[in-house]
Amino acid sequence: MDGSQPYQVKLDVFQGPLDLLLFLIRKKKLDIHDIPMALITREYLEYLERKEQINLEREAEFLLIAALLIHIKSQMLLPRETVVDEDTDPRQTLVDRLLDHQKIKAACAILRTKENDQMLTWQRGFLPPLEPLDELEFIEVSLFDLAEVFYSIMQKRKQEDVKIIPGKDFSVKAKMDEIVQYLKVHGHLDYMDYFDRQSSLEEALFSFLCLLELIKTRIIIAVQESLFSPIQIWLRQKESSS
Amino acid sequence: MTAVLKSIIESLIFVSQEPIGLEKLKAILDDFPPADVEDAVQELEESYSKNQSGIQLQRSAGGLLFVTEPACDPWVKKMLHMDKKGRLSSAALETLSIIAYHQPVTLAEISALRGVDATHSLKTLLLKRLVKITGRKRSPGKPLIYRTSNKFLSYFGLNSLKDLPTREEIETLLEEEREAG
Numbered sequence: 001m002d003g004s005q006p007y008q009v010k011l012d013v014f015q016g017p018l019d020l021l022l023f024l025i026r027k028k029k030l031d032i033h034d035i036p037m038a039l040i041t042r043e044y045l046e047y048l049e050r051k052e053q054i055n056l057e058r059e060a061e062f063l064l065i066a067a068l069l070i071h072i073k074s075q076m077l078l079p080r081e082t083v084v085d086e087d088t089d090p091r092q093t094l095v096d097r098l099l100d101h102q103k104i105k106a107a108c109a110i111l112r113t114k115e116n117d118q119m120l121t122w123q124r125g126f127l128p129p130l131e132p133l134d135e136l137e138f139i140e141v142s143l144f145d146l147a148e149v150f151y152s153i154m155q156k157r158k159q160e161d162v163k164i165i166p167g168k169d170f171s172v173k174a175k176m177d178e179i180v181q182y183l184k185v186h187g188h189l190d191y192m193d194y195f196d197r198q199s200s201l202e203e204a205l206f207s208f209l210c211l212l213e214l215i216k217t218r219i220i221i222a223v224q225e226s227l228f229s230p231i232q233i234w235l236r237q238k239e240s241s242s
Numbered sequence: 243m244t245a246v247l248k249s250i251i252e253s254l255i256f257v258s259q260e261p262i263g264l265e266k267l268k269a270i271l272d273d274f275p276p277a278d279v280e281d282a283v284q285e286l287e288e289s290y291s292k293n294q295s296g297i298q299l300q301r302s303a304g305g306l307l308f309v310t311e312p313a314c315d316p317w318v319k320k321m322l323h324m325d326k327k328g329r330l331s332s333a334a335l336e337t338l339s340i341i342a343y344h345q346p347v348t349l350a351e352i353s354a355l356r357g358v359d360a361t362h363s364l365k366t367l368l369l370k371r372l373v374k375i376t377g378r379k380r381s382p383g384k385p386l387i388y389r390t391s392n393k394f395l396s397y398f399g400l401n402s403l404k405d406l407p408t409r410e411e412i413e414t415l416l417e418e419e420r421e422a423g
Contacts, residue, residue, distance in 0.1 A: 015333055016358035061358050100355065106415045107339045108332070110407040114398040115329060120312035121298070121399075122322075124259055226369050 017065035018101040020047060025098070032098060035091060037073040044069060068094065141222040141231050143212075146191070149231055150208050153195045157204070170203065175210040183220065183235045191222065191231035247274055247282040248289075261305025261396060303395035304402055330370075337363040341373055341388055342406055348385040364388070372397060 024043045025032055048062055075090035089095075182189060198204035211233065214220045224231050254270065255262055264283060268276045283306070290299035300309045310318055330338065337360045340352050352360040367373040372394040378384040390403070400406065 015336060016356055018357040065357060097355075097357075101357070102416065103409075103412050104336060104339050104343065104355070106412040106419075107343065107407045108335050109415060110411060111335060111339060111398055114400070115335075117312065118397065118399045119329070120315040121300070121309040122315070122318045123307055123309045123396075124256075226371070 017062045018098060019105075020044065020062070021065065022098060022102060022105075032102075033095060035095070037069065037076060037091065041066070041069040041073055141224055145224075145231065146212070146215075146222055149191060150195065153192065154201070154204070157201055170206045172210060172213070175207060176214055179207070179210060179214060179233075180219065180235070183233065188232045188234045191233055194233070244278065244282050244285060247271070247278055248286050251279070251282055251286055255299070255306050255308055258307075261300075261302045261307040261392075263305040266305070300399065301401045302399060303392040307396070331363070331366070333358075334363040334366050338367055338372060338390070338394070341367075342390050342394070342403070345389045346376060346379075346387045347389075348379055348387055350385060352388070 021040070021044065024030075024040060024047070025035065028039070028043065030036065030040070045066060048059075048066065072090045072094060179189075195204050195207065198207055211220070211222075215222055218236055221234050221236050222231055223234060250271065251267060254267065264280065267283065268279050271279050287299055287301075287306075290297075296311045296314050297308050298311055300307050302309075336356060337352060340355050340360075341347055344351065344355065349360060349364060352364065364373065368375075370393075371391055373388050374391045375386050376389045377387045379387050394400075395402065395405075
């Protein structure tokens with residue numbers, strides 16, 4: 001096919017299969033409430049066939065809708081035992097999805113103009129804030145994030161010979177006080193750093209339990225600026241001001 | 243009296259980096275009658291809408307915020323050495339609108355509505371803090387539930403979720419498209 005190149009470009013315009021369907025409906029000037037299934041299915045499949053390079057992930061999404069189209073058509077062809085009432089058109093769910101998608105698309109267009117308007121105004125907050133004091137700006141970290149990072153730190157220290165236990169005693173109270181004191185002085189501590197500094201595996205494990213206890217009693221909070229950024233430990237604001 | 247209150251409120255809005263809500267203003271100005279605070283806010287808004295200042299008072303995300311006049315944009319950009327602010331990709335915008343209209347919503351629900359997997363664009367939106375996680379759904383797999391954030395509102399200059407494009411606005415746009423196409 002000589003026209004393969006332009007089609008390639010054109011398909012990228014479609015975010016997904018629903019966009020392609022809406023495009024075909026508009027191109028063929030069809031009534032969205034009364035779609036001729038055979039025609040639209042043929043058009044849709046033809047469009048897919050023209051696409052030469054296959055991106056498997058995207059392809060699956062397009063094929064899923066193709067299967068849906070064929071399924072609907074088959075449902076319309078099959079004779080039914082029970083009398084069909086007017087409301088149960090097999091096309092209904094598809095029509096609803098298309099209408100909803102069309103609305104979302106329109107809402108996107110309106111939001112895009114609002115975004116453009118907003119692009120022209122600047123607020124003071126746009127400049128980097130002086131101090132990252134606002135707790136709400138951070139994402140609170142879940143137990144699983146904490147445990148996962150802790151596990152990865154422990155993996156690093158696996159070489160340590162744990163058969164020799166130095167027999168040092170740790171007190172929960174003392175350790176917790178130590179953490180809180182550190183936070184009062186330094187404001188926050190870096191989660192990764194903190195465990196890296198621990199002298200032994202045993203102490204690190206112990207500190208981890210103390211941190212969890214402090215989080216549970218809502219004295220400290222584990223947050224990160226954004227997803228996948230380093231986890232930080234802060235004193236909760238109320239406690240730090242009192 | 244209101245003149246004093248007006249200038250206090252003006253300075254509070256100026257200092258605040260985020261939209262400051264009426265409730266917060268009332269809490270700070272607890273030595274003034276709440277009704278007076280409301281009056282002063284209204285007067286302040288009126289005077290800002292009247293005068294041709296480079297600073298505008300905007301109602302955003304349920305609060306008040308100072309922003310620069312849109313016409314001044316080229317020079318502000320020059321000063322900040324910014325070419326332009328990054329816009330959302332169409333995929334991210336689509337995902338964001340779906341969340342806005344269908345919230346609270348899970349990733350699977352978003353993907354189903356889009357007909358396209360939304361993992362990547364959702365990650366972008368979380369990084370931009372336009373979307374937040376508000377919990378887990380009580381259903382198999384306990385999927386995370388997403389909602390739009392306050393930053394979403396101020397990003398689009400909306401005061402509340404009620405200011406999202408309405409059904410009428412959407413219908414009008416679709417009608418126009420139909421006539422054009």
